[in-house]
Amino acid sequence: APAPAPASAPAPAAAAPAQSPTAAPAAPATNAAPAAAPAPSTPAPPLSASLSGPFPGGRVVRLHPVVLASIVDSFERRNEGAARVIGTLLGTVDKHSVEVTNCFSVPHNESEDEVAVDMEFAKNMYELHKKVSPSEIILGWYATGHDITEHSVLIHEYYSREAHNPIHLTVDTSLQNSRMSIKAYVSAPMGVPGKTMGVMFTPLTVKYVYYDTERIGVDLIMKTCFSPNRVIGLSSDLQQVGAASARIQDTLTMVLQYAEDVLSGKVAADNTVGRFLMDLINQVPKISAEDFETMLNSNINDLLMVTYLANLTQSQIALNEKLLSL
Amino acid sequence: MASRKESSGAAGGSFAASKGKGKAAATGDSAVKQVQIDGLVVLKIIKHYQEEGQGNEVVQGVLLGLVVDDRLEITNCFPFPQHTEDDADFDEVQYQMEMMRSLRHVNIDHLHVGWYQSTYYGSFVTRALLDSQFSYQHAIEESVVLIYDPIKTAQGSLSLKAYRLTPKLMEVCKEKDFSPEALKKANIAYENMFEEVPIVIKNSYLINVMLWELEKKSAVADRHELLSLASSNHLGKSLQLLMDRVDEMSQDIVKYNTYLRNVSKQQQQKHQYQQRRQQENMQRQSRGEPPLPEEDINKLFKPPQPPPRMESLLIAGQINTYCQNIKEFNAQNLGKLFMAQALQDYNN
Numbered sequence: 001a002p003a004p005a006p007a008s009a010p011a012p013a014a015a016a017p018a019q020s021p022t023a024a025p026a027a028p029a030t031n032a033a034p035a036a037a038p039a040p041s042t043p044a045p046p047l048s049a050s051l052s053g054p055f056p057g058g059r060v061v062r063l064h065p066v067v068l069a070s071i072v073d074s075f076e077r078r079n080e081g082a083a084r085v086i087g088t089l090l091g092t093v094d095k096h097s098v099e100v101t102n103c104f105s106v107p108h109n110e111s112e113d114e115v116a117v118d119m120e121f122a123k124n125m126y127e128l129h130k131k132v133s134p135s136e137i138i139l140g141w142y143a144t145g146h147d148i149t150e151h152s153v154l155i156h157e158y159y160s161r162e163a164h165n166p167i168h169l170t171v172d173t174s175l176q177n178s179r180m181s182i183k184a185y186v187s188a189p190m191g192v193p194g195k196t197m198g199v200m201f202t203p204l205t206v207k208y209v210y211y212d213t214e215r216i217g218v219d220l221i222m223k224t225c226f227s228p229n230r231v232i233g234l235s236s237d238l239q240q241v242g243a244a245s246a247r248i249q250d251t252l253t254m255v256l257q258y259a260e261d262v263l264s265g266k267v268a269a270d271n272t273v274g275r276f277l278m279d280l281i282n283q284v285p286k287i288s289a290e291d292f293e294t295m296l297n298s299n300i301n302d303l304l305m306v307t308y309l310a311n312l313t314q315s316q317i318a319l320n321e322k323l324l325s326l
Numbered sequence: 327m328a329s330r331k332e333s334s335g336a337a338g339g340s341f342a343a344s345k346g347k348g349k350a351a352a353t354g355d356s357a358v359k360q361v362q363i364d365g366l367v368v369l370k371i372i373k374h375y376q377e378e379g380q381g382n383e384v385v386q387g388v389l390l391g392l393v394v395d396d397r398l399e400i401t402n403c404f405p406f407p408q409h410t411e412d413d414a415d416f417d418e419v420q421y422q423m424e425m426m427r428s429l430r431h432v433n434i435d436h437l438h439v440g441w442y443q444s445t446y447y448g449s450f451v452t453r454a455l456l457d458s459q460f461s462y463q464h465a466i467e468e469s470v471v472l473i474y475d476p477i478k479t480a481q482g483s484l485s486l487k488a489y490r491l492t493p494k495l496m497e498v499c500k501e502k503d504f505s506p507e508a509l510k511k512a513n514i515a516y517e518n519m520f521e522e523v524p525i526v527i528k529n530s531y532l533i534n535v536m537l538w539e540l541e542k543k544s545a546v547a548d549r550h551e552l553l554s555l556a557s558s559n560h561l562g563k564s565l566q567l568l569m570d571r572v573d574e575m576s577q578d579i580v581k582y583n584t585y586l587r588n589v590s591k592q593q594q595q596k597h598q599y600q601q602r603r604q605q606e607n608m609q610r611q612s613r614g615e616p617p618l619p620e621e622d623i624n625k626l627f628k629p630p631q632p633p634p635r636m637e638s639l640l641i642a643g644q645i646n647t648y649c650q651n652i653k654e655f656n657a658q659n660l661g662k663l664f665m666a667q668a669l670q671d672y673n674n
Contacts, residue, residue, distance in 0.1 A: 065540060066369040072532050073366050073402070077433040101373065105432045118431075125428050128421065131407040133377055173532065180539045208544035211376045212551075213479045214369065220484045221365035222537050224529040236654070240483045241661045244552040284673065292670050299663055303656045306561065310649040310656075313572065317642045320579065321515050324635075 060097040061167060061184040062209045065218050067103045067142075068171065068182065074105035075144045075173045083110065084145040086155060088122055088162075089169060090129060090136040098167060099209070102129065102136055108155075115151040117158055140167030146176045148185070153199050156187055168201065182206060255280075358468045358523055359396040361488045365529045365537075367403045368486065374405040375444045375476045383408065388422065389440040390429070393468050398523075400472075401435050403442065442472035447564055448651045451520070451644035453636070459491055460499045470523055478651075481560065482552025488523040495519050516642035555666060557659055561652070568648045571641055578638045588630045596627050 071087070078085045087105035091098065104125050108117040126138060141159045143152060152168065159166040165186060172181045185201035210218065255277070261267040287295075371387070379385040387405040391398065404425050406418070430436040441462065443450065450473050462469040470488045478485035491499070494514055529537070607617040 064373065066366070066373045068536050068540070069366040069369050069533060072530075072536050073364070074432060074434075076530060076532060079433065101377065107431050121428060121431060124424065128425055128428070131421065132374075132405045171536075175535065180535050182539065182543075208540060210544075211372070213372050213376060213476060216479055216482065217368050217372045217484055218537070218540070221368060221527060221529060222541065224365065224527060225534045225537055238657060238661050240552060241658050241665075244482065244550060245665065248550065248553065284669075287670070289670075292667075296663060296667050296670075300660065302558075303660055303663070306565065307653055307656045310568075310652045313568070313645060314649045317516065317575070317645055320575075321642065324582070324638075325513075325515075 059186070060205045060207055061169075062097050062099040062207050063169075063182075063184075064099075064101050064209060064211075065214065067100050070103050070105075071142055071144065071169075071171050072173065075171075079107075084143055084173075086117070086141055086143045088126065088141055088159075089139045089167065090126070090133075091139045092135060092137065093139070097207075098139055100139055100167075100169070102133070103142060104129065106141075110151055115154055117155055119158060122162075138163040138166070140169065142169040142171065144171050144173040146170065146172040146174055146181065148201055153187075156199070167204070357396065358393075358398045358470065358490065360398070361470055361472075361523050361525045362397055362399045362528050363472075363486075363525060364399075364401050365527060365533055367400050368484070368527065370403050370405075371442055371444075371472070371474050371486075372476075372479070375474065378405070378408065379444055379476070384446070385444045387442050388425075388438060389442055389470075389472065390426075390435050390437060391439045392435055392437055393439065398439060398468050398470060400439060402429070404429070438466060438469075440466075440469040440471060442474060444474050444476055447477060447560075447567055448475060448647055449567055449644060451640055451647055453640060456491070456499070456636075456640065459489070460496070463491055463496060464500070477560070480551070481557075482550075482554075486525060488525050489520045490523060492518045492521050514639070516639050516646055519639060519643050552658075553662060555659075555662055557655070561655065561659075564648060564652050564655070568645065568652070571645050571648065575638065575641045575645065578633075578641060581633050582638070585630060585633055592627055592629065599627075 067089070071085075074085050074087060085105050086108050087103055089100050090102040090104075091100040093099075106118060106122045106125070108115065110116075129136065138159075140163060141155065143155075148168070148170065156166065156168055168185045168187070170181075170183050170185075172179070184204040184206050186204060187199045187201050189197060190200040191197040258267065258273070259277070262269045367389070374387060375385050385405065385408065387403050389400050390402045390404070391400040393399070407421070426436045426438070441458065443455070455471065459469075459471050462471070470490050473487045473489060475485035475487075495518070498514060603618065610617055
């Protein structure tokens with residue numbers, strides 16, 4: 001089988017922690033010419049030995065939403081006449097995946113026959129970024145647009161000098177098929193060695209990861225999709241509690257609908273869903289009414305007392321202010 | 327693309343124009359009525375704290391954008407490295423200059439319009455913040471400071487507030503005179519030190535498309551922390567900080583009282599001295615000797631230094647913020663408790 005890399009030891013990935021992940025050429029989805037497979041492995045046997053783990057479908061790229069927002073924003077600010085923008089991706093590598101947490105755009109010029117990238121600028125920006133987050137390294141580059149062009153190959157080569165086997169991310173801002181498709185690739189050389197060589201971009205799985213606070217931030221920003229002039233204000237206090245409860249109410253309605261459908265036979269019953277529902281119902285604790293009353297009252301008393309104290313403190317400092325200005 | 331460029335050029339012009347307008351308005355209202363933030367900036371601030379901030383260290387950064395009429399639009403931001411290493415040769419100004427120059431190459435608005443800072447349980451009313459914001463507002467009329475509270479955000483809803491110094495406080499800071507008389511003259515109370523500017527979040531259409539795309543692709547479950555009833559930890563910490571501040575405040579009050587007592591004691595002493603002098607002079611006159619020269623009273627009795635009032639103003643302002651936060655928090659919790667009660671009644 002054309003699998004020189006993954007077959008070897010998965011553990012010593014520790015040998016190459018700082019390097020970007022090398023491609024797993026054994027992406028069985030693509031029928032790479034078997035002749036090509038031995039070629040990349042021979043010049044770097046220690047590297048392929050340190051290639052970590054089995055990746056049947058390819059490596060996973062974990063993307064944070066801030067990266068996408070940055071890319072779209074730099075696309076909106078592109079120079080006149082530029083069809084697309086490119087930039088560097090920054091992030092961290094670990095054994096099984098690559099996590100892209102930051103990016104910045106790099107000015108470049110592209111015409112029919114040539115492409116020029118301001119690598120000096122890219123280096124400078126990377127140094128500046130490193131001062132803030134020293135743990136981020138260059139993982140690859142991104143480009144807007146829905147296709148990989150020949151220029152991409154050249155640019156990819158530029159980036160191979162910065163990062164070991166860089167990742168290429170495309171964000172389709174031209175909205176082909178009415179979707180903004182986001183894809184990631186690694187390159188693998190192909191062709192007949194010695195004669196015509198080419199580069200093939202193998203796709204990778206893209207997963208979106210969020211920090212908790214990021215999730216909350218994205219939820220809030222998402223609300224602009226629903227307002228007419230794309231503007232929302234920040235709500236306060238009980239409004240937030242109300243909104244959160246409304247969300248739960250919606251999900252509960254969905255679940256109820258599902259249960260009704262199953263009962264009336266419209267939908268086939270699914271045991272796993274049934275078990276989840278059982279768990280859900282059993283999570284509501286059974287407390288006797290008096291115990292609950294006591295708990296509720298003591299909590300309410302605590303909160304009321306704290307509010308009272310806060311009000312008292314505020315009136316104290318107001319009084320103090322008045323006295324001092326006499 | 328081109329229109330963006332034009333608007334940033336025009337904004338440069340209108341920026342100067344609004345500065346003139348702002349100065350005229352400084353006596354009355356503030357120059358900025360609303361702050362409009364791009365979704366991108368929110369995400370960047372969240373990420374910066376998440377990755378580089380631990381415990382109660384603050385993370386800071388610079389806000390970039392432009393001013394449109396009385397609205398401040400914040401379109402981008404970049405973080406500032408922290409001072410942990412104490413690198414002697416790390417030049418902040420140089421870092422800023424380089425960053426802004428590079429960003430200009432990629433058509434990002436390079437106008438400095440403010441700065442942001444994270445906060446620990448709402449304790450941001452400090453002398454350092456006042457000084458920084460004063461220098462910003464002095465240089466750029468419309469600048470704001472964005473305060474991001476990560477702990478409150480982690481509890482369920484984004485907590486981002488924009489503050490400016492009131493024009494009155496700006497005047498006082500310009501004079502650098504923080505004695506009690508000057509502050510009394512300016513009529514500043516802790517409530518009109520900072521003013522909060524309402525924030526709206528705005529996204530472009532393309533970003534909305536991207537957000538829809540994300541929504542479809544990422545199957546991250548909804549988080550419901552906002553409805554959690556287990557909140558006493560947070561409340562406890564806030565109250566602890568409040569108590570510390572109140573202690574500081576009482577110390578400050580004691581200091582002020584001692585000063586007042588000293589002043590009145592000195593007044594008495596002066597009075598006694600003057601009386602004794604007069605008596606002696608009368609005695610001498612009756613004896614026919616020349617009266618003693620009047621000595622300069624002030625040289626004998628040096629007046630005690632009045633304590634600077636800025637500290638106590640800041641402490642009062644901080645206590646006020648804490649109390650506001652606590653009350654807001656409590657209101658939410660009460661609502662949640664009543665909901666839980668309703669549910670339980672229904673069950674029974």
